[in-house]
Amino acid sequence: MTRHTLITAADLLPHLADPAWALVDCRYALAAADWGQQEYAAGHIPGAVYADLPRDLAGPVGAGQSGRHPLPAVDALAARLGAWGIDGRVQVVAYDAAGGALAAARLWWLLRRLGHAAVAVLDGGWQGWQTAGYPVIAGAESRAARRFTPQAPAARVADSAAVRAALGAASVRLLDARAADRYRGENETIDPVAGHIPTAQSLPYAGNLDAQGYFLPPEALRARFAAVLGDVPAEDAIYYCGSGVTAAHNILAATHAGLAEGRLYAGSWSEWITDPQRPRA
Numbered sequence: 001m002t003r004h005t006l007i008t009a010a011d012l013l014p015h016l017a018d019p020a021w022a023l024v025d026c027r028y029a030l031a032a033a034d035w036g037q038q039e040y041a042a043g044h045i046p047g048a049v050y051a052d053l054p055r056d057l058a059g060p061v062g063a064g065q066s067g068r069h070p071l072p073a074v075d076a077l078a079a080r081l082g083a084w085g086i087d088g089r090v091q092v093v094a095y096d097a098a099g100g101a102l103a104a105a106r107l108w109w110l111l112r113r114l115g116h117a118a119v120a121v122l123d124g125g126w127q128g129w130q131t132a133g134y135p136v137i138a139g140a141e142s143r144a145a146r147r148f149t150p151q152a153p154a155a156r157v158a159d160s161a162a163v164r165a166a167l168g169a170a171s172v173r174l175l176d177a178r179a180a181d182r183y184r185g186e187n188e189t190i191d192p193v194a195g196h197i198p199t200a201q202s203l204p205y206a207g208n209l210d211a212q213g214y215f216l217p218p219e220a221l222r223a224r225f226a227a228v229l230g231d232v233p234a235e236d237a238i239y240y241c242g243s244g245v246t247a248a249h250n251i252l253a254a255t256h257a258g259l260a261e262g263r264l265y266a267g268s269w270s271e272w273i274t275d276p277q278r279p280r281a
Contacts, residue, residue, distance in 0.1 A: 003120035005108075005256040006215055007093055009132050012122060015091075016046050016135070022086050022143060023048035026057070026096040026104045027126065030190065036096075043136045045095065045129055049084045049143060053103040053245065056080050057110060067271035068191075068243035069106075071157075077110060078148045085143025088116065088151070095122035095129070099213045101205050101249040109248040109264060115151025121252060124214045155251075158238045158263035160272060166238055167199050167279070173232045174200035175262075177241040177250045178269070190242055193273040197240065198281040201228045205246045208253040221257035237262030244268045 003011075015021040025048040027036035033054070040050040051057055058069040059076070072080075086092055092111060094104035100121040111119040122129065130136070158166075166172040176196050181187040183202040188194035196202075207224060208215055215221070229237060234254060241247040244266040255261055265272075272278050 002118045003091060003093070004117055005120055005252060006123040007120040008123055009129050009134060012045075012093055013134055019085075019143075020089060021091045021093065022084060024084065024092060024094045024104075024107055025050045025126075026053070026094050026102070026107055028053040028096065028102045030102075039097070041138065041140060043138050044141075045126075046135050046137045047141060047143075048095075049141060051084075051094075051103070051107060053106065057103055057106050064274055065271075066274070067267035067269075069245055070271075071113075071244070071266045072110070074114060074150055078114060078150050081111070081114075081116075081148040082146050085146050086116075087146035087148050090118065090146070092116070092119040093122055094119065095125050097126040099125055099206075099209045099215075099249075100252065101246045103245050105248040105252045106245045108252055109155050113153045113155040113157070114148075115153055116148075117154060124212070127213055154261070156261060156263040158265045160265070160267060160275070160278070162263070163197065163238060163240070163265050163272070164278065167197070171232065171236060173229055173237045173262075175203040175228060175237055175239050175247075175250060176200045176269075177203060177205040177239060177247040179204050179206065182242070191270050191273060193280065195280045196269070197272055198279050200240070200281075203228050203250060205241070205249040205253075208249060215253060215256060218257045221253050222259065225254050225257060225259060234259035235262055238265050239263070240265040240268040240272075242268055243270045
């Protein structure tokens with residue numbers, strides 16, 4: 001059965017040697033660029049290849065005009081996926097050590113943007129796999145290359161113009177996935193300007209997870225999103241964060257809850273603040 005949102009470690013275990021399944025280790029740390037690669041080399045789920053957020057899951061940063069993690073070009077991402085042995089017949093499973101937020105949900109969303117629906121995030125991530133006592137292997141791995149052909153996208157994008165048009169609109173919800181203190185502008189340690197996009201509501205991605213790092217049940221996630229969406233349809237939400245990475249976690253959670261998929265403002269706060277004419281709160 002194709003997996004479209006989440007998969008448990010127990011359900012993944014029988015597929016480790018299945019060439020029709022591809023595992024991608026997305027561990028990353030903003031404060032230490034090489035941390036994820038080093039952790040992968042020290043130990044990872046057998047068969048997994050490694051994806052680096054800035055190198056593989058983002059495009060070049062434009063000086064003064066883009067966010068910190070712009071979307072990669074479609075052709076470049078397709079080539080990378082093919083090099084990882086992924087084509088339209090492969091079930092992809094992504095994992096990280098942050099409950100899917102850095103950057104497994106980003107890969108999930110990017111694959112959907114290229115029309116590949118057979119992708120899931122490992123619920124509980126790397127920690128859950130280790131807690132279960134499942135096998136781990138060191139070193140680097142690769143898969144036989146395939147040709148990945150992009151299809152019609154399932155994921156939806158909003159640019160800064162669409163966000164500006166949505167400011168104060170009763171028919172649209174702007175949802176900020178950053179921690180509440182960053183949303184309020186009280187603890188900004190990453191971007192040069194603190195605050196949030198006016199009229200946006202705070203919906204920290206961490207609230208999608210329980211204390212052990214597993215996603216809440218779908219009914220609990222639906223209630224969480226209903227509290228901020230109100231009477232606005234889920235497909236009319238625009239999700240953002242600092243650089244378009246953790247916002248994908250909210251989209252994943254909403255999709256897992258059975259809600260229609262909203263749009264990702266991929267540039268997010270780090271792009272929004274590059275133009276001093278854009279309002280801030």
